[in-house]
Amino acid sequence: MNNGKEDSAVLHAILEAAVDAIVVSDQLGKILRANPAAAELFQYDLAEMIGQSVNMLMPRAMADMHDRFMSHHIETGEKHIIGIGREVEGQRKDRSVFPLHLSVGHSEVGGQPIFIAILHDLTLRKATEDALARSQRLDAIGQMTGGIAHDFNNLLTVIVGNLELLEMRGADARQLPLIKDALESAELGSDLTSRLMIFASKSHLKPEKTDLRQVCLEALALVRRTMGPTFDIKTDFPDNLDSVMVDLVHLKSALMNLVLNARDAMAEGGKLLLSLQNVTIDDTYMAQETDIEAGDYVRLSVSDNGGGMSPEAQRRAFEPFFTTKPKSDGAGLGLAMVYGFVRQSGGHVTLYSELGLGTSFGLYFPALAREAGHGAAEIPSTLPRGNRQSILIVEDNPKVRKLSIERIRDLGYSIIAANSGDQAYQILKDGAKVDLVFSDVVMPGTLNGYDLAAKIALEFPKLKVLLTSGYASDVIKTGLAHEKRHKILHKPYRQSELAERLQALFAARSAD
Missing domain, CATH: 3.40.50.2300 (Response regulator)
Known part of the structure; x- marks a missing residue:
């Protein structure tokens, strides 16, 4: 008798302590037991789950498949999901769907079959995989773009050289305008390839020690004259800001690209904010959120309260030739250039946007070694902790x-x-x-x-x-x-x- 009570206590302790969700059901799919991790994962109270069908934890299509699999297993003994780990989708109480790894085991209690499901949330893993896939896609596009731009530059060299030879060898009055137009078009092609090389991180940067406050002020002096009175432009610069090593020409070009994009997103006017901040990536969480290696950075943020970007536009924002503007309004290389330049500078770009509320780009540049008295506050060895509030x-x-x-x-x-x-x-x-x-x-x-x-x-x-x-x-x-x-x-x-x-x-x- 004591052994039975001990076994029951051990089982209860295992269910309570398990990090992954555990759900026990009978052959009809009725939930017999579940642990707190399962309740938290699916956002139910335990009392709401017990006695209900496991189908409540699945999207409709998955629930239909589950019923067929279980019936087939009971009738034939064949294992389609029993004893086999697989990735599926779960559904929370609020009807949101998320990725899971599901393992189902089969046993008997009192001669009745029971099924034990162990479920692990894959949301973070999937998000990381998606971020890696985007990064790899941009890297692949960059490599391809760099190769194409290199070959195209060789072609342009031949075209420009031959046109100049024709011009020098006595072209007549009818031919000279045609040669001039062709040379101008070739120069436009050369400019295009140079911008592609920036995205491919193969441009020739000339970094120098820079105070980003001064660069931003110089850029804003130009911007204010072109944006008009309907735009409210503000800055938020700290007194103590780390210096960075950056190519000034490319930085100003990137900044102007972002500011002009913000202007276009605020057709009827609006607010534009340029802010600078020393940022330290010093823990796993922040590195995971920003996809940036640990270290000290200076973040340049360009934020607007314009129309915002759709999820699809955000996903593809940094791809060359992708644009949400009419084709006549741009080639879709502005953000690609910004991305390539910042990455080649050893930094990273983040993007927040919501339709109807605006967009915020963050450009992270590695900070130079801080001088005494200008560093960030020391990180406490022990963080303040709660008491189960x-x-x-x-x-x-x-x-x-x-x-x-x-x-x-x-x-x-x-x-x-x-x-x-x-x-x-x-x-x-x-x-x-x-x-x-x-x-x-x-x-x-x-x-x-x-x-x-x-x-x-x-x-x-x-x-x-x-x-x-x-x-x-x-x-x-x-x-x-x-x-x-x-x-x-x-x-x-x-x-x-x-x-x-x-x-x-x-x-x-x-x-x-």
């Missing part, structure tokens, strides 16, 4: 939501997650025990981050709110109606910044 994470991007859950859980907090402001508000209205809300600002649905914070201040006044965004505050707040001014934790942020902000909010709450 409950934090409601509100984020519509699955990859960022998953990352935020891991970051905050690692700091010692318990987690509830929502994929929109509307869902988060409903969770609070339903009486969930929450100590703090950590919300993105820009989200689909009725409630953006500011709206959610306003409702919380009105209906749950003791509940603290921390907002985060990948956009510049001075740009996005004009597009999102709100009254109260909030301090924004800007993406990408360091784990130490997140830990300190959360600790400060909980300390302030204790003092209230």
